[in-house]
Amino acid sequence: MFSKETYIQRRAALRNRLSSGIVLFLGNIDNPINFKDNCYPFRQDSTFLYYFGLSVPFIAAIIDLDEDKSIVFGDELSIDDIVWMGQQETLQAKCAKSGVAQTSPSGSLSTFIQKAIDSKRTIHFLPPYQSSSKIRLSELLQVPVSNLKPSVSLIKAVVAQRSIKEPQEITEIEKALQVATEMHLLAMRLGNIGTKEYEIVNAMQHYAGDHNCSFAYPPIVTRHGEILHNHHYHNTFGKGDMVLNDSGVETSLGYASDLTRTFPADTTFTPLQRDMYQIVLDSFESSRNLLQPGVSFKSIHLHATEILVQGLKDIGLMRGNVADAVAAHAHSLFFQCGLGHMMGLDVHDMEDLGEQYVGYTDENPKDTTTFGIKSLRLGKELEAGYVLTIEPGIYIIPELIDIWQAENKLAEFINYDKLKEFRHFGGIRIEDNFLITPEGYRLLGPELIKSVEDIENYKQAYA
Known part of the structure; x- marks a missing residue:
């Protein structure tokens, strides 16, 4: 207490x-x-x-x-x-x-x-x-x-x-992030070709328990990164697979952390994985840099999608005007969820009280019908003292592609022929936790490696 x-x-x-x-x-x-x-x-x-x-x-x-x-x-x-x-x-x-x-x-x-x-x-x-x-x-x-x-x-x-988080609450969240960061590094060391998903989960749970913490939510540890909330851990990682690890812990006082990293089961990304990962990282860094009081999180989410669309255009999966593509929600074929959420005593802080109150206001209510944007849990203007996540991603979901392609949906923005080559690509997400400060933002907890080079160097060091 x-x-x-x-x-x-x-x-x-x-x-x-x-x-x-x-x-x-x-x-x-x-x-x-x-x-x-x-x-x-x-x-x-x-x-x-x-x-x-x-x-x-x-x-x-x-x-x-x-x-x-x-x-x-x-x-x-x-x-x-x-x-x-x-x-x-x-x-x-x-x-x-x-x-x-x-x-x-x-x-x-x-x-x-x-x-x-x-x-x-x-x-x-x-x-x-x-x-x-x-x-x-x-x-x-x-x-x-x-x-x-x-x-x-x-x-x-x-x-x-x-x-509005008190300083002592921030201290607890950073305790959770300290444990979670080391837990993710452990997963990177273990997440190799031939490893089972459950072996990583079990090792992380053991590490968390050794530090008087428990999982803040069922971890998402999977070779199928395109599945947003995967809780089955029976798959074995093979050559060419990526490991998506979305996991965090909560302290004995109940304060949470929530981190995601995606890394190769091998010691290096493939060229295609590297390109796609860099698109997500660019979106992450550009969005993070916009965090400050008075800025609506929905506007940051839309900015993140523009960076994703530009990157997907550069590799040939999307086309047309970027702003028009985002306005038409064409990006939601690749990015179906929101950019982030509030965090604190709950990993999705106060979600039991209703997203219309936690993430939105009466003057700017949530869009509950439009695919993609309806999954954005936080849209209102940010205030100093908020703690939140930034977590852009790219998810190639074959079933969703089939539905859209059958309708020739938004074909002016999506290159369905090129997309056939990516059908079994999987998914990538990068996530960190931030405190909104009067001046802007602060990354909470130790900085967990996220660049392509740092991840590959780390994997190679423990190969």
Whole structure:
């Protein structure tokens, strides 16, 4: 946990952003894998962690906006719990560390909420994403799950607060990046011809565990870099393959890192791989250099696509005017996702609260229908204190090509005949994490090698 004062100040800042009523936070539960007592590793809700710092299952909390107090609802360990898990720090003692003096048994929460309902007090709550939370909220508020209406004012208040990272949060993110950087270098050493994807994943997991970290998300380690979220690790890397490794860790306090590198299974890229990699790297570097407060991330995303289109024109896969191609979204045959996203306590920070609030504004809403741009999670103007990713890529997806070519879609911009030679190329992505500063940006964590020359030299040194 951070200091007691941290959580007191965060809750006070939240109270100042809201008017009246109560704020209800439900912590997460232990989720069973295949039967009740065999559970997934516990991960507390990130907003609960942010305001209370308590990584304890089956608890809830109230911030009373009118009486200026906070209460945590939960049960102390019974003798049966102690028999199975041993004596532990009491819930009351844990709460004291986050500046909460008042605790109450979990069963009393329903009584508290009922009194609030009877008094017609406003009950603010965030969008639930776990089924257990949806059911619990439905029972507490006496509203069908389908009719639960999260508080938009609370969502906006939390997003505004959590988006601006404190110095101690940056320190935690950089701890995660320190581990992730070494983890990626380990993957480069292991990712050779004849290696299985799962061997790299297992080695990285071991390294992360040795540094008291866990994966921040299921790692994407694959010879099929064109598959954006591949979670199957059964393939063997062969000659001519590239390894796409998108993986990060989170610290014991829950702060994430998110890095991607693409490198050859051999000691060098092929000439075609080198050309395609340089296009992505050029897009990465040009986009990164635009990061500063007041610039909309959507404009940076579109700039990144222009660099990609120019590079694809240079090697004959695209044609026509670059700006026109981007305006027609022709680039989305090769770049289907967004350039980046917010990051912090969640690898896709606050995504559970809704991208329309986290990544966009009421004045500049998200395009939810256009292929490619609808996957851009962040589009609003940047502010100092934001932490985000930059991750351009090129993905040659045979099934998508077949659909577009059958329609002769945007053929004025796409050279389908030339594209036949690239059908089984795969995909390339490069990703780093950045802090927006008053002057511009700062790369977070150690700089992980990314140039063609540095990657090839590293591979050759450990061949």
